[in-house]
Amino acid sequence: MIEVRDLTKRYPGRTAVDGISFTVGRGEVVGFLGPNGAGKSTTMRILSSFIPATSGTVRIAGFDVFHQPDEVRRRIGYMPENNPLHIDMRVRDYLKFRARLKGLGIGRSRQRVDRVIEQCGLKDVEKRIIGQLSKGYRQRVGLADALVHEPDLIILDEPTIGLDPHQLRSVRALIKELGRQHTVLLSTHILTEVEMTCSRVLILNQGRILAADRVEDLESRFSQDGRVVAEIEATPEAIREAFRDLPEVAALEIQAAAGAFQRVAFTPKAGQDLRPLVFEQVRQHDWSLRELTRPRLSLEDIFIQLTQKKKGGDL
Amino acid sequence: MDVFLTLVRRELGAAFNSLTGYVVVAITLLLAGFGLVDIVQRLNSDRTPSPIPEIFFADGIVFWLVLILTTPVITMRTFASEKALGTYEALMTTPVGEWQVVLAKFTGSLVFYLLSWAPLIGVLIVLRQVTQQPQLLDPWAMCGVLTGIACIGSTFLSIGVFASSLTRSQIIAAMTSLLIGIGMWTLSLRFSQADTTGDRLGRLMDHLSVTHHMQDFARGVIDGRALVFHLSVTFFFLFLTQRVIEMRRWK
Numbered sequence: 148m149i150e151v152r153d154l155t156k157r158y159p160g161r162t163a164v165d166g167i168s169f170t171v172g173r174g175e176v177v178g179f180l181g182p183n184g185a186g187k188s189t190t191m192r193i194l195s196s197f198i199p200a201t202s203g204t205v206r207i208a209g210f211d212v213f214h215q216p217d218e219v220r221r222r223i224g225y226m227p228e229n230n231p232l233h234i235d236m237r238v239r240d241y242l243k244f245r246a247r248l249k250g251l252g253i254g255r256s257r258q259r260v261d262r263v264i265e266q267c268g269l270k271d272v273e274k275r276i277i278g279q280l281s282k283g284y285r286q287r288v289g290l291a292d293a294l295v296h297e298p299d300l301i302i303l304d305e306p307t308i309g310l311d312p313h314q315l316r317s318v319r320a321l322i323k324e325l326g327r328q329h330t331v332l333l334s335t336h337i338l339t340e341v342e343m344t345c346s347r348v349l350i351l352n353q354g355r356i357l358a359a360d361r362v363e364d365l366e367s368r369f370s371q372d373g374r375v376v377a378e379i380e381a382t383p384e385a386i387r388e389a390f391r392d393l394p395e396v397a398a399l400e401i402q403a404a405a406g407a408f409q410r411v412a413f414t415p416k417a418g419q420d421l422r423p424l425v426f427e428q429v430r431q432h433d434w435s436l437r438e439l440t441r442p443r444l445s446l447e448d449i450f451i452q453l454t455q456k457k458k459g460g461d462l
Numbered sequence: 463m464d465v466f467l468t469l470v471r472r473e474l475g476a477a478f479n480s481l482t483g484y485v486v487v488a489i490t491l492l493l494a495g496f497g498l499v500d501i502v503q504r505l506n507s508d509r510t511p512s513p514i515p516e517i518f519f520a521d522g523i524v525f526w527l528v529l530i531l532t533t534p535v536i537t538m539r540t541f542a543s544e545k546a547l548g549t550y551e552a553l554m555t556t557p558v559g560e561w562q563v564v565l566a567k568f569t570g571s572l573v574f575y576l577l578s579w580a581p582l583i584g585v586l587i588v589l590r591q592v593t594q595q596p597q598l599l600d601p602w603a604m605c606g607v608l609t610g611i612a613c614i615g616s617t618f619l620s621i622g623v624f625a626s627s628l629t630r631s632q633i634i635a636a637m638t639s640l641l642i643g644i645g646m647w648t649l650s651l652r653f654s655q656a657d658t659t660g661d662r663l664g665r666l667m668d669h670l671s672v673t674h675h676m677q678d679f680a681r682g683v684i685d686g687r688a689l690v691f692h693l694s695v696t697f698f699f700l701f702l703t704q705r706v707i708e709m710r711r712w713k
Contacts, residue, residue, distance in 0.1 A: 195555045198711070217557040225555045231548030233472075235479035247468040248556045292552070 148173045148300055148330045149194065154203035156189050156354075163189040165354035166203070171347075173299075176326035178345035178362075179334035180450070186354040187334040188228050191304050194332070195225040208299050221250065224293030224329075228304040230286055234278035238269055241277060242291055249296040256295075263291040267321060283314030290321060294329075301325060303333040307340060319344055338447045350453060357453045365449055375413045375421040378404050378438040379429055386411055389428050395419060408437060466562050466569075473540070473570025482539065486532045487578050494582040497524035501589060505598075514589055515603040518582075519610065519680040526673075528582075529618055530643040536575055537622025538636035540567040541707075545630035554711065564623070564704045568696075571619045572612075579611055602682035610679030613692040614672055618643055620699035627703045646672055 149171040156164040164186040171177050179187045192198045194205055196216040204211065210218040233241055239260060246256035264273050267287040272280055277288060286306060293301050307318050322344050325331055335341060341348050342362055350358040358365060379386060383401045386409060390396050397416040404410040415421045422439055429436045477483040501517055512521070519525045544550040553563065590599040618639070625638035653667035653674075668674055675688040 192551070197551055197555050220555055220557040223555070225552075227548055227551040227555070229548055231550075231552050233476070233549055234547075235476060240475075244468060244472055245552075245556070248465060248553070248558055250465070250557055252464075 148175070148208060149332065150204075150206040151190075151194075152204045154190065154193065154205060155201045156186070156193060156198075157201045162354055164193070164200075167351070167354070167356050168203075169349055169356060169359055171330060171332060173330055175347055176323075176331045176333075176345045178341035178348045179332060179351060180336065180338065180341050180348055181334075181351035182336055182454075184353075185351040187351055188304055190351070191225070191302050191332070191334060192227075195223050195302055196220060197225075197227075221296070222299045224296065224298035224301040226289045226293045226301075226303045226306060229308070230289035230306075232277050232285060232288060232292075235276065237274055237276055238280070238288055239264065239273040241288065242295055245292045246295045251296055259295050259297065263294050266294065266324075267291040268317070281314070283310055283317065286310060286314070286318050287321065290318070290325075294325070298329070300330045300332065303331065305334055305336075307335065307337065338450060350450060352454050358449075373415045373420060373441065375415070375425060375441050376438065377411050377413070377425050377429070377436060377440075378408045379411055380406070380408050380435040380437075381432065383409055385432070389432055393424065393428075395421060395424060465558055466566050469558070469562065469566030470570045470573070473567055474574060476539065477536065477570065477574045480539065482535055483574065486535050486574075487581075489532055489535075490528050490578045491581050493524050493528050494585050497522060497582070498585050498589070500524070505593065513600060513603055513681075514586060514593075514598045515600075515607045515680045515682075516677075518586070519607055519676055525611075525676065526647055528579075529614060530640065530647060532578060533571075533575065533615065533618040533622050533643065534625075534636040534639040536571050536578075537619055537626055537639060538632040539626070540571060540623050541626040541703075542630055542632045542635045546632070560704050560707050560711075564627075564700055564707065568620060568623050568700055571623060572616060575615050575619060576612065583608075600682055603680060604682075606679040606682040606684055609684055609689075610676050613679075613689060614676060616696040617672070617692045617699075618646075620696040620703075624699040624703045624706070627706045650674065 149169075151170070152168050153166050154164055154168070155162070155166050167186075167190070179190070181187050189198075193200050194207065194212065196212040196219050199213055204213075206212070207219045208222050210222070212219045233244075236244065242260045242263060243256055246259055247253075251259060264270055267290055269284070269287055269291060272284055277285060280288070290303070290306065293303065303322070306322060307315050310318060319340065322331065322333065326344070326346075333344070345362060347361050348359070348365060349356055383403075386401060387399070390399055390413070395416055396413055398414045400412045402410045402412075413421045413425060420441065422441060425439060426436070497518055500522055501514060504517055541550070544553060586599060586604070593599075621642050622635070622639040625642070626632075626635040628638070629635050649667075650671035650673040653664065653671050669687065670691065675685070675691070678685050678688060
């Protein structure tokens with residue numbers, strides 16, 4: 148669906164995007180992740196043929212964004228950064244206006260507007276003026292606009308920025324829903340969002356791709372050697388005694404926790420899952436157990452690791 | 463064509479939904495009121511008054527005030543506010559052509575501008591009824607006046623649209639077109655009053671003088687050269703606007 152090769156965008160005195168290449172297949176939901184100024188918006192603007200690249204090629208559904216911009220624009224539903232809308236228009240009028248701009252006929256646009264209003268849950272507000280809507284509803288209007296001409300590819304630049312937790316949830320659910328039928332490329336600097344909505348993630352920093360992987364693979368790649376944490380009600384000595392002779396456990400650290408509990412961190416020898424073993428020991432000694440987890444590195448941690456590695460490499 | 467009309471309708475909608483739209487109408491109404499007072503006074507004091515269109519559009523400054531003050535306000539919004547709000551990006555990532563956008567924004571401004579003149583035309587009709595002197599309001603002169611309003615208006619509006627395409631600040635857009643408008647007007651006044659016999663430059667400037675054009679129009683003289691002049695200037699500035707958009711887009 149998207150093929151990007153050696154894409155570079157230079158502004159005077161600054162390189163926003165520095166020779167990135169990636170592909171996105173049909174039906175994928177891909178997250179573009181990076182801090183502010185990483186080049187996410189610039190890349191998306193080039194993809195939607197709003198601005199040209201300095202060098203490199205981008206093909207969308209087989210069409211070159213520079214040479215066949217209109218073909219590309221017909222196939223993309225793009226929601227720019229900050230979701231700009233004509234705030235003086237009514238929801239339905241706005242969507243109809245956008246549908247007509249995107250080349251839909253009168254009958255077809257009415258049909259599609261009805262459909263996206265339903266799809267995005269805008270039925271209650273379709274007659275209201277956009278400027279009077281809450282941010283969550285406006286975001287839905289932006290999404291409805293991106294969808295209205297049935298594009299193959301949906302590009303969303305920070306679709307959930309500035310929403311409250313309730314609105315966040317509903318907008319994310321909507322994006323996830325879209326991912327069932329469309330190819331979606333979205334950008335965010337909220338890492339949990341990628342975990343929740345995307346199947347694949349591209350991590351961008353200073354105009355370069357640091358990592359491109361499936362979300363699960365990224366996590367396992369950067370996991371903390373299978374460490375397991377348990378909170379057990381026993382004396383530290385007893386715990387040490389119980390786990391001392393087990394060959395699977397390489398090391399354990401004990402910290403006092405609230406109450407009579409001890410917080411124990413187990414490190415396995417060969418990276419295996421220690422959870423069943425720990426539970427077995429606890430059961431045998433008839434201790435009580437109130438937590439048993441294998442803390443996973445969040446994307447947040449991965450991101451910090453990656454960007455720091457990058458900095459270290461540069462020095 | 464379909465997309466073009468959709469865009470024009472949007473432009474008009476934006477004009478009527480915004481406060482500035484009504485400010486424009488209010489300015490025009492107010493000045494039309496002053497013009498009416500002026501005309502009534504002259505008709506009362508003068509035994510052989512000149513025809514009303516001439517008083518209104520050639521001798522008086524009401525027409526010029528409306529033209530110079532309202533066209534920047536009408537056009538400042540066109541590109542500048544869309545850029546400031548970011549809707550410009552949403553617009554330009556749909557499969558619409560640059561010319562379509564430029565022409566639609568110009569056409570929308572022109573229609574709104576012409577509508578804002580409606581009260582003044584009403585004033586003239588009222589005067590005709592009241593004075594009962596048909597020679598004061600010749601239909602040809604009326605046609606000339608309308609042509610003049612449209613032609614000179616197009617020129618000023620195209621300058622305004624161009625100014626708006628240069629910036630994302632509506633204030634800067636309005637000030638730029640206001641300055642150009644005032645410049646054109648004062649230069650025109652200066653040269654249409656100058657002694658133009660013989661001097662080639664003087665004659666040339668007289669041909670270019672917008673106040674001279676309007677004097678002709680108000681007498682019912684529709685001069686082809688004036689028409690061509692205003693159409694070319696309009697096209698020229700719209701062309702520049704399109705170039706600016708294209709340049710900004712592919713920079």
